Amino acid sequence: MKNSLSIAAALAASVMLAPAAMAETTTFAEDSKVKKEKPKKITDRSHPDYVRCRSEPIIGSLARKKRICMKNKEWAAHNREGGRRSREFVEDMQVGQNASN
Structure with a gap:
């Protein structure tokens, strides 16, 4: 009785898992096609x-x-940040001069 019950449970589990396994193989085949296509070089x-x-x-x-590589948009942000910091520094120094007068 136990053997027939375990066989029935195994058969039911295999029937339930088979469609999921089939679906995974089709998505894997589609993913491999996508991976083969390289993005175009800018x-x-x-x-x-x-x-x-x-x-x-x-x-x-x-x-x-030291070699530094960044995208154009990252270089633009880097330059903006540097400009902001230098302006802030100059403004802080000007405020200090006016306060002592």
């Missing part, structure tokens, strides 16, 4: 996702350089 230098690299000297070394 050649437009003004595109926001174009990657630019520049070399910056390492302080304390005459020959070593």
Whole structure:
């Protein structure tokens, strides 16, 4: 009795899991097609996702350089942040001069 009950349970489980396994194999085949297609390389230098690299000297070394690569939109944000910090510094120094007069 136990053997027939366990066989019946195994058969029911295999019937229930078979469609899910079939669905996974079809999605895997579709995913492999998508993975084979490489994204096109961006050649437009003004595109926001174009990657630019520049070399910056390492302080304390005459020959070593550090290569920094970012997308155009990241470089723009980096430049804005640098400009904001420098303006803030200059404004803070001007306020200090006016307060002492």
